[in-house]
Amino acid sequence: MLPVTYTTAVQADWVDYNGHLRDAYYLLICSFATDGLMDLIGLDQAGRARTGHTLYTLECHLNFLAEVKLGVEVQVRTQLLGHDRKRLHIHHVVERCDDGQIMAESEQMLMNIDTANGRSAPFDGEVAGRIAELVEAQHGAPRSVYVGRVIGLP
Amino acid sequence: MLPVTYTTAVQADWVDYNGHLRDAYYLLICSFATDGLMDLIGLDQAGRARTGHTLYTLECHLNFLAEVKLGVEVQVRTQLLGHDRKRLHIHHVVERCDDGQIMAESEQMLMNIDTANGRSAPFDGEVAGRIAELVEAQHGAPRSVYVGRVIGLP
Numbered sequence: 001m002l003p004v005t006y007t008t009a010v011q012a013d014w015v016d017y018n019g020h021l022r023d024a025y026y027l028l029i030c031s032f033a034t035d036g037l038m039d040l041i042g043l044d045q046a047g048r049a050r051t052g053h054t055l056y057t058l059e060c061h062l063n064f065l066a067e068v069k070l071g072v073e074v075q076v077r078t079q080l081l082g083h084d085r086k087r088l089h090i091h092h093v094v095e096r097c098d099d100g101q102i103m104a105e106s107e108q109m110l111m112n113i114d115t116a117n118g119r120s121a122p123f124d125g126e127v128a129g130r131i132a133e134l135v136e137a138q139h140g141a142p143r144s145v146y147v148g149r150v151i152g153l154p
Numbered sequence: 155m156l157p158v159t160y161t162t163a164v165q166a167d168w169v170d171y172n173g174h175l176r177d178a179y180y181l182l183i184c185s186f187a188t189d190g191l192m193d194l195i196g197l198d199q200a201g202r203a204r205t206g207h208t209l210y211t212l213e214c215h216l217n218f219l220a221e222v223k224l225g226v227e228v229q230v231r232t233q234l235l236g237h238d239r240k241r242l243h244i245h246h247v248v249e250r251c252d253d254g255q256i257m258a259e260s261e262q263m264l265m266n267i268d269t270a271n272g273r274s275a276p277f278d279g280e281v282a283g284r285i286a287e288l289v290e291a292q293h294g295a296p297r298s299v300y301v302g303r304v305i306g307l308p
Contacts, residue, residue: 017199018269023211024182031178045171057177059305061215067272082307089307107305115172118221150302151213151261153236153243 002077002141003134005036007097010072021068026104027060030092033076034110037090041130051124052115055088060108063146066101073097079141080134085122086112088131091147105146156231156295157288159190161251164226175222180258181214184246187230188264191244195284205278206269209242214262217300220255227251233295234288239276240266242285245301259300 006029014025038044038055048054068074075097082089087109094104114121123131160183168179192198192209202208222228229251236243241263248258268275277285 017202018208018210022182022185023188023214024178024185027181027216028176028178031176034177048171054172056172057218059215059217059303060177061213061305062181063213064211084307087307089305109305109307148304148306149213150304151215151243151263152302153238153241153263 002079002093002138003040004075005040005078005092006033007073007075008032010068010070010074012070015070019069021103023062023064026064026094027062027106029074029076029094030060030062030104030106030108031057033078033092034090034108036076037078037088040134042124042127047127048115051127053121053124053127054113054115055110056113058087058109058111060106061146061149062104062106063149064104066103068096068103074103080131080138081107081143081147083131083135086120088112091144093144105144107147107149156233156247156292157194158229159194159232159246160187161227161229162186164222164224164228166224169224173223177216177218180218180248181216181260183228183230183248184214184216184258184260184262185211187232187246188244188262190230191232191242194288196278196281201281202269205281207275207278207281208267208269209264210267212241212263212265214260215300215303216258216260217303218258220257222250222257228257233297234285234292235261235297235301237285237289240274242266245298247298259298261301261303
């Protein structure tokens with residue numbers, strides 16, 4: 001089972017004139033889930049201070065699969081699709097807490113950054129070890145059909 | 155020249171622990187630019203009331219190209235890449251107002267929705283006319299290299 005990296009209720013200021021969660025706030029929920037993933041791999045606030053590293057999002061793709069209304073509880077599960085010495089390729093799934101219905105999915109590429117100079121850098125050794133453990137724990141998890149998508153008219 | 159669909163300064167609550175615009179708020183800026191596009195094609199508040207239609211974002215892709223700090227003024231230009239009877243395929247470019255440097259780009263697929271039943275519907279005739287005018291006005295504008303991207307490790 002993939003780890004839950006963030007749980008929240010839909011907030012009032014995330015809802016737009018359509019009466020549902022505005023597109024950008026699905027990504028905010030995923031952004032907080034990336035923070036949750038950072039906690040898991042030792043890049044929480046203390047880890048960022050120790051290593052001088054943080055993660056930047058280089059690129060992301062979002063598929064909006066269902067409307068979510070004010071107050072609904074959702075959670076994010078995060079899969080590590082791949083990585084190299086300084087990148088993480090991940091997939092967030094936003095699902096309802098009550099029945100597990102998937103609300104959105106987001107594939108993302110994250111880069112490890114040395115905050116001293118703002119440039120990419122290899123993961124710290126301890127962080128790399130945690131990433132390896134996470135990969136091992138998720139071995140065999142299936143890939144979503146929303147991974148690797150290109151946007152286009154049908 | 156592509157129309158400017160939104161202009162803003164980077165707000166304090168959009169900045170994260172890295173001291174720059176958080177990934178999700180680039181999409182919020184694009185989301186407001188989509189509202190600006192809706193104004194251009196007659197789906198502003200009055201147009202939504204008249205037609206009973208709105209637009210939902212089905213899918214989007216974002217490339218984060220440069221950091222933006224608190225207070226910086228940015229604007230969004232929007233290109234119509236394509237459309238059919240009920241979909242718009244668009245591309246937002248977020249650029250600095252002072253020197254035009256591109257901060258992010260977002261390709262998106264939007265669907266026209268009948269708010270009475272929450273289902274997709276063909277564009278209203280007047281809206282379709284405005285879309286055709288916009289396509290004509292943008293004829294020959296080049297496509298960004300960030301259109302049609304797939305996320306993957308190098």
